[in-house]
Amino acid sequence: ANPKLGEHLPDVWVNLALVALAKGDLDDAERALAQAGGSSWSRTEHWRQEARARLAMARGSVREAEQIWTELAHRSKEVGDLAASWRAMDGIARSQMAQGRLVEADSAWSEADRQFVQHAAFVPMFHGREAFLARRQRAAMNQTEVRLARGDLHGAMEVLRRFRRQYLSTIRVPEQVEAFDTATAAVWEGSLRRYSELRSERESLQRRVDQVPQAQRPELRSRLDRLQRETSEVLDSGMTLVSTSMEGREPRPGDVLVAIAQTGTDWLAIGSGRGVVRVARASEPEQLWETLDVAAWRQSRWVLLPSARSDAADPHATMPWVGERPVVWSLDAPSRPERIRGGHALIVADPQRNLPSARREAEDVARLLRGHGLDVQLLVGRDATREAVLAALEDPATAVFHYAGHGELGDDTWDARLALAESTSLRIADVLALESAPNLVVLAGCETAVTPRPGGSTFGLAQAFTHAGSEAVIATTRTIDDDVARRFSTVFHEHRTPDGGVESAWNAALSAIRADSRADWKTFRLFVP
Numbered sequence: 001a002n003p004k005l006g007e008h009l010p011d012v013w014v015n016l017a018l019v020a021l022a023k024g025d026l027d028d029a030e031r032a033l034a035q036a037g038g039s040s041w042s043r044t045e046h047w048r049q050e051a052r053a054r055l056a057m058a059r060g061s062v063r064e065a066e067q068i069w070t071e072l073a074h075r076s077k078e079v080g081d082l083a084a085s086w087r088a089m090d091g092i093a094r095s096q097m098a099q100g101r102l103v104e105a106d107s108a109w110s111e112a113d114r115q116f117v118q119h120a121a122f123v124p125m126f127h128g129r130e131a132f133l134a135r136r137q138r139a140a141m142n143q144t145e146v147r148l149a150r151g152d153l154h155g156a157m158e159v160l161r162r163f164r165r166q167y168l169s170t171i172r173v174p175e176q177v178e179a180f181d182t183a184t185a186a187v188w189e190g191s192l193r194r195y196s197e198l199r200s201e202r203e204s205l206q207r208r209v210d211q212v213p214q215a216q217r218p219e220l221r222s223r224l225d226r227l228q229r230e231t232s233e234v235l236d237s238g239m240t241l242v243s244t245s246m247e248g249r250e251p252r253p254g255d256v257l258v259a260i261a262q263t264g265t266d267w268l269a270i271g272s273g274r275g276v277v278r279v280a281r282a283s284e285p286e287q288l289w290e291t292l293d294v295a296a297w298r299q300s301r302w303v304l305l306p307s308a309r310s311d312a313a314d315p316h317a318t319m320p321w322v323g324e325r326p327v328v329w330s331l332d333a334p335s336r337p338e339r340i341r342g343g344h345a346l347i348v349a350d351p352q353r354n355l356p357s358a359r360r361e362a363e364d365v366a367r368l369l370r371g372h373g374l375d376v377q378l379l380v381g382r383d384a385t386r387e388a389v390l391a392a393l394e395d396p397a398t399a400v401f402h403y404a405g406h407g408e409l410g411d412d413t414w415d416a417r418l419a420l421a422e423s424t425s426l427r428i429a430d431v432l433a434l435e436s437a438p439n440l441v442v443l444a445g446c447e448t449a450v451t452p453r454p455g456g457s458t459f460g461l462a463q464a465f466t467h468a469g470s471e472a473v474i475a476t477t478r479t480i481d482d483d484v485a486r487r488f489s490t491v492f493h494e495h496r497t498p499d500g501g502v503e504s505a506w507n508a509a510l511s512a513i514r515a516d517s518r519a520d521w522k523t524f525r526l527f528v529p
Contacts, residue, residue: 010036010048017051021058029055046072046084053091057098066095086112090139102146109143113162137163137307141263153277157270160259160307164332194234202227256300258292260285261307273300301326301503303528326503331466333529342397345374346438349404351384351421357482358404361444361489365402368493374400386424393434401438402493404485407445407461407476416460418445428464437468440502442492444485449475449525466527472502473527480523488513488524502526 013036020029029051036048049072056065069091076085089112096105140163147156180188202224209220251257256273269280269288273296280291304327347369349355349362359380366376377398379388384405392398406419417425431437441462443449449462459467462475474492491512496505506526514521 013037014048014051017055018047021051021054024058026055026058029058046076046081049075050084050087050091053095057091057095062095062098066092066099069095087135090135093139094142097142097146102150106143106146106150109139109146112139113166136166140307141261144261144268145263148279153270153279154272156279157257157259157272157277160261160270161305161332164305164307191234198227198230198234251303252301254300256297256302257305258302259305259307260288271297273297299325301328303328303330305330305332326507328503328526328528330528331463333467342395342399343374344392344395344397345369345376345400345402346389346392346398347376347378347402347404348384348389348418348420349378349380351379351381351405352419353381355405355482357486358444361404361482361486362402364486364490365404365493368490369400369402372493372496372498382421384421386420386422386426389420389426390430393438396436398438400440400442402442402444402489403448404444404489407443407448409447409450416448416450418443418448418461426461428459428461431461431464431468434468437465437470439471441465441470441473442489443473443475444480444489445476446479447476449477449527462525462527466529471528474506475525475527476523477525478520478523480520484513484520487516488521 013032017029017032017036020026020032033048033051033055049068053065053068053072056062056068069088073085073088073092076082076088089108093105093108093112096102096108140159144156144159147153147159205220205224205227209217209224212220251273254274256271258269258271261268265283267282267285267288269292271278271280271292276294276296278292278294280288282288282291302325306329345366347362347366350358362378362380366378369376377392379385379392393401403418408417408419408425409415415427417427419425443461443465447460449460460475462473465473488509492505492509494505495508496502503526506524510521510524
């Protein structure tokens with residue numbers, strides 16, 4: 001019934017080939033590619049060539065795969081397809097790695113990195129990001145393995161850190177765009193619109209090149225080159241409006257930085273500090289720390305830098321010495337200028353009116369914060385409306401935010417939220433939209449540091465507050481008993497000094513609940529930028 005069905009058949013066969021490859025059925029993949037034939041649709045052709053390259057790799061024809069990916073990289077650059085270009089560079093690197101050409105593979109992945117942030121600007125913030133980042137994660141792990149094989153331990157750690165920073169920079173792009181004034185927003189939207197128009201024009205012209213007589217092709221190719229230059233200039237002009245800095249956080253003197261990642265079924269940790277670099281591999285995360293726990297690091301502050309995938313796995317819970325030495329989780333964000341906040345504190349408790357212990361926790365915390373000289377705004381039960389909470393969080397005078405209620409994961413990765421009154425909630429998007437966040441945030445609810453989909457890109461409420469400007473965020477990785485939350489919160493605020501002391505207070509609180517064998521002390525994490 002569809003008169004244009006014939007135009008879509010190449011897409012169908014290419015997709016069937018990719019499905020067969022994912023299942024490991026190489027013969028089915030080859031038959032599907034034969035049915036797909038050639039295609040005049042540029043995007044379909046890119047995927048057809050990628051399927052051909054993947055099939056060649058699977059059959060052991062590595063050099064053939066590299067040649068296909070090299071042609072695909074050239075074609076992608078011609079038509080301005082950022083996604084296809086990144087896939088091609090990743091493929092080139094993987095084929096070079098398979099041939100033992102480690103230096104060239106490393107260089108190819110470094111080139112692919114340069115395209116990552118630009119491509120990310122076109123990936124919707126709340127849709128499609130999982131698959132995009134999962135593939136980038138695999139590339140980062142491959143490049144890490146290349147550097148480890150070359151004995152470049154510092155370089156391997158930098159790859160893991162860079163991937164995390166790149167991930168965060170993709171989040172900053174839509175956040176910054178949302179804050180544009182009218183004139184800047186018009187320039188941004190115009191740049192993206194013009195980029196899309198030029199890309200479509202190039203794709204149309206590219207298809208004509210293969211159809212016109214040979215004598216006419218030089219002129220068309222010249223026009224293609226001009227369009228390519230204009231496309232790049234338009235995209236660059238748009239991207240200058242946003243910050244995509246991937247500068248890392250400078251460690252404090254004596255800090256030990258530990259990058260953590262999951263490679264298939266194994267765990268990898270690379271630690272660096274006090275002139276020592278050490279690598280640990282294990283099938284379970286708790287086995288990493290014995291290898292890394294060198295004598296030179298015994299009294300050091302450990303700054304854990306997890307990749308997106310390992311955020312969800314919670315190696316924190318397996319460290320026997322948490323609570324005995326300083327351990328923090330970091331987003332590896334650049335150091336920020338010191339901010340002076342006001343003398344106010346916001347406490348939200350039991351918005352759904354079913355947690356009596358949370359109300360007692362709020363009273364205890366309010367008393368302690370007033371003892372620190374803070375003005376306390378207490379929103380309990382029906383008073384904890386979305387409007388009231390957002391208004392208080394957006395107030396520059398709010399220096400401390402303590403939440404005692406239900407943390408909820410929802411169904412989507414970005415749907416983690418804090419329950420509020422009247423069946424409303426505070427979501428990750430609300431936190432990221434804040435112009436600045438309170439310096440100290442305590443989220444004493446269930447699973448406030450995780451999201452419902454472990455493995456892709458974990459970015460929970462705690463990470464969102466840290467990303468929005470908080471200097472310290474305490475949150476949980478699992479469900480938590482109400483009385484344990486109350487005990488932890490009161491000890492923490494009791495030990496925290498008015499001018500800071502977050503890390504020592506956190507250790508004191510962990511030690512207090514750790515002494516009770518019934519308490520799950522391992523669920524708490526301390527996040528810093």
